[in-house]
Amino acid sequence: EDQVTQSPEALRLQEGESSSLNCSYTVSGLRGLFWYRQDPGKGPEFLFTLYSAGEEKEKERLKATLTKKESFLHITAPKPEDSATYLCAVQGQGQNFVFGPGTRLSVLP
Amino acid sequence: GAGVSQTPSNKVTEKGKYVELRCDPISGHTALYWYRQSLGQGPEFLIYFQGTGAADDSGLPNDRFFAVRPEGSVSTLKIQRTERGDSAVYLCASSKSWNTEAFFGQGTRLTVV
Numbered sequence: 001e002d003q004v005t006q007s008p009e010a011l012r013l014q015e016g017e018s019s020s021l022n023c024s025y026t027v028s029g030l031r032g033l034f035w036y037r038q039d040p041g042k043g044p045e046f047l048f049t050l051y052s053a054g055e056e057k058e059k060e061r062l063k064a065t066l067t068k069k070e071s072f073l074h075i076t077a078p079k080p081e082d083s084a085t086y087l088c089a090v091q092g093q094g095q096n097f098v099f100g101p102g103t104r105l106s107v108l109p
Numbered sequence: 110g111a112g113v114s115q116t117p118s119n120k121v122t123e124k125g126k127y128v129e130l131r132c133d134p135i136s137g138h139t140a141l142y143w144y145r146q147s148l149g150q151g152p153e154f155l156i157y158f159q160g161t162g163a164a165d166d167s168g169l170p171n172d173r174f175f176a177v178r179p180e181g182s183v184s185t186l187k188i189q190r191t192e193r194g195d196s197a198v199y200l201c202a203s204s205k206s207w208n209t210e211a212f213f214g215q216g217t218r219l220t221v222v
Contacts, residue, residue, distance in 0.1 A: 099151035
């Protein structure tokens with residue numbers, strides 16, 4: 001059974017304080033790993049897709065990396081508007097996406 | 110449309126009633142997913158459509174839940190004899206094909222009282 005865990009559960013940063021969020025996964029035949037951002041009361045917003053170990057993707061202050069067992073979402077010099085829940089999901093041999101519980105990020109001004 | 114549209118945005122119903130939740134995917138997207146999300150948790154898979162057929166309905170919790178996508182576009186999630194435990198946000202997502210990223214709607218918040 002495909003499984004995804006995320007750590008930490010919650011993270012509080014000062015504006016400008018860089019950090020990383022972790023997504024650990026167990027999947028039979030990874031087809032893709034996906035990062036989403038979710039604001040309160042909204043649906044998840046797509047950020048990145050990673051397909052193979054060693055792959056990296058960047059967007060503004062965010063950078064996602066992938067190994068065979070985990071993915072990291074690095075946040076460089078975060079701003080208060082980066083505050084959200086960050087969700088990680090994997091797609092294995094099944095065609096659905098299996099989500100982790102998310103990391104709630106708060107960036108204080 | 111520009112994005113995935115879900116209606117209604119909020120639904121309050123009495124225990125035992127029947128409800129229908131609608132999802133209008135991004136035009137041209139063949140894959141459509143339904144998820145359920147409880148407070149503080151990640152989305153939980155319910156059902157996946159490829160075209161008109163349900164390719165995977167293994168996430169439906171019991172036979173009170175049913176979903177259709179008769180013309181390969183709009184989908185309706187139907188819940189019979191609602192229970193208080195069905196209260197959650199129901200999310201719909203669509204993707205160009207089964208192995209590409211999915212785009213989510215805003216969700217329908219269902220409250221069973």
